[in-house]
Amino acid sequence: MEKAMPYVNIKITRDGATAEQKKALIEGVTQLLVDTLDKNPATTTVIIDEIDTDNWGIGGQTVTERRNAAK
Amino acid sequence: MEKAMPYVNIKITRDGATAEQKKALIEGVTQLLVDTLDKNPATTTVIIDEIDTDNWGIGGQTVTERRNAAK
Amino acid sequence: MEKAMPYVNIKITRDGATAEQKKALIEGVTQLLVDTLDKNPATTTVIIDEIDTDNWGIGGQTVTERRNAAK
Amino acid sequence: MEKAMPYVNIKITRDGATAEQKKALIEGVTQLLVDTLDKNPATTTVIIDEIDTDNWGIGGQTVTERRNAAK
Amino acid sequence: MEKAMPYVNIKITRDGATAEQKKALIEGVTQLLVDTLDKNPATTTVIIDEIDTDNWGIGGQTVTERRNAAK
Amino acid sequence: MEKAMPYVNIKITRDGATAEQKKALIEGVTQLLVDTLDKNPATTTVIIDEIDTDNWGIGGQTVTERRNAAK
Numbered sequence: 001m002e003k004a005m006p007y008v009n010i011k012i013t014r015d016g017a018t019a020e021q022k023k024a025l026i027e028g029v030t031q032l033l034v035d036t037l038d039k040n041p042a043t044t045t046v047i048i049d050e051i052d053t054d055n056w057g058i059g060g061q062t063v064t065e066r067r068n069a070a071k
Numbered sequence: 072m073e074k075a076m077p078y079v080n081i082k083i084t085r086d087g088a089t090a091e092q093k094k095a096l097i098e099g100v101t102q103l104l105v106d107t108l109d110k111n112p113a114t115t116t117v118i119i120d121e122i123d124t125d126n127w128g129i130g131g132q133t134v135t136e137r138r139n140a141a142k
Numbered sequence: 143m144e145k146a147m148p149y150v151n152i153k154i155t156r157d158g159a160t161a162e163q164k165k166a167l168i169e170g171v172t173q174l175l176v177d178t179l180d181k182n183p184a185t186t187t188v189i190i191d192e193i194d195t196d197n198w199g200i201g202g203q204t205v206t207e208r209r210n211a212a213k
Numbered sequence: 214m215e216k217a218m219p220y221v222n223i224k225i226t227r228d229g230a231t232a233e234q235k236k237a238l239i240e241g242v243t244q245l246l247v248d249t250l251d252k253n254p255a256t257t258t259v260i261i262d263e264i265d266t267d268n269w270g271i272g273g274q275t276v277t278e279r280r281n282a283a284k
Numbered sequence: 285m286e287k288a289m290p291y292v293n294i295k296i297t298r299d300g301a302t303a304e305q306k307k308a309l310i311e312g313v314t315q316l317l318v319d320t321l322d323k324n325p326a327t328t329t330v331i332i333d334e335i336d337t338d339n340w341g342i343g344g345q346t347v348t349e350r351r352n353a354a355k
Numbered sequence: 356m357e358k359a360m361p362y363v364n365i366k367i368t369r370d371g372a373t374a375e376q377k378k379a380l381i382e383g384v385t386q387l388l389v390d391t392l393d394k395n396p397a398t399t400t401v402i403i404d405e406i407d408t409d410n411w412g413i414g415g416q417t418v419t420e421r422r423n424a425a426k
Binding site: 080082104106 | 147148149150151155159163167171174175177181185198
């Protein structure tokens with residue numbers, strides 16, 4: 001039976017993740033899907049969204065606010 | 072029982088929403104989930120995506136087109 | 143200028159939210175977008191996804207595991 | 214019965230799609246939903262996300278890597 | 285240059301779309317991406333989500349409410 | 356500085372993934388975000404969506420069709 005083609009979307013705050021880090025993340029998550037669910041790595045798609053800290057809220061506050069408050 | 076941790080994604084056209092407006096939106100939607108579903112505010116995540124008007128379509132037209140047509 | 147048409151996606155664990163609660167949530171988030179960003183309520187779309195607790199992870203555990211551990 | 218209001222999200226790599234191409238895509242997908250599912254075009258929403266090639270992975274590699282390897 | 289691999293997510297209300305209609309929709313949107321953006325059909329992914337009418341809101345009401353009101 | 360709270364959404368075809376496999380996937384992806392991006396595991400959210408093979412298209416065909424054709 002043809003294996004499925006997983007799709008992964010990862011959202012992180014925009015905090016200067018490097019191209020190398022994003023490569024490692026994509027490689028790692030693709031391998032993880034092989035290891036845990038026997039998915040086909042060739043057709044695994046991973047999309048990373050980097051979100052401004054003004055646009056990410058947790059606990060009713062933006063990440064920007066929380067970081068300013070923690071200073 | 073541990074309360075759930077809702078995740079909210081809000082997509083709006085990129086029209087100059089201010090950091091203050093986005094703070095109010097995040098605060099409001101987090102409180103709303105407490106009020107309507109008794110969710111835990113501490114772990115409620117809200118992500119706002121601002122979309123270019125060329126990339127948002129409604130009624131088969133981009134928002135850019137519709138605004139130009141309305142001028 | 144034509145107002146934008148926000149799109150909201152809310153993900154919650156599948157914990158028996160009633161139709162009444164979902165109506166209140168949809169009504170509330172639509173009004174919130176009017177109040178904070180002056181969006182057009184007529185074209186505000188809200189989609190609620192209810193997710194099985196086996197399929198929702200936080201802190202490296204499923205919500206099912208966490209609830210079992212808390213018993 | 215009121216027809217449904219489909220919502221479509223299209224993710225493509227950021228490769229210089231023009232405003233004209235995006236208009237054609239939005240117009241086409243809206244018409245397709247009318248033709249195949251008898252949906253109401255007036256309330257069909259289409260959002261296009263353009264993703265940096267460093268942030269899109271396939272087969273465990275970023276699209277940036279794959280293009281460099283193919284040179 | 286390797287062509288991109290678009291990803292499309294279509295959300296519709298759960299209204300009895302048949303397997304044949306979903307096949308036609310997937311075939312059509314894949315062809316549309318070839319025609320408008322010269323994308324590679326072999327790697328175009330389309331995912332259709334069918335949403336209960338209690339969980340889809342428009343204009344501050346669920347689709348269930350709107351249909352009941354229109355009777 | 357407070358670490359970010361990543362959000363991960365994994366879509367797979369509905370093919371009988373067990374609760375144990377989903378636990379392993381959630382544990383693995385959470386650890387991967389610690390290892391590659393130094394994210395905080397306590398606040399990493401992972402949501403798995405299992406999609407019917409009639410609703411997942413690749414190469415212009417549903418996964419159901421492809422599997423039938425491969426028999």
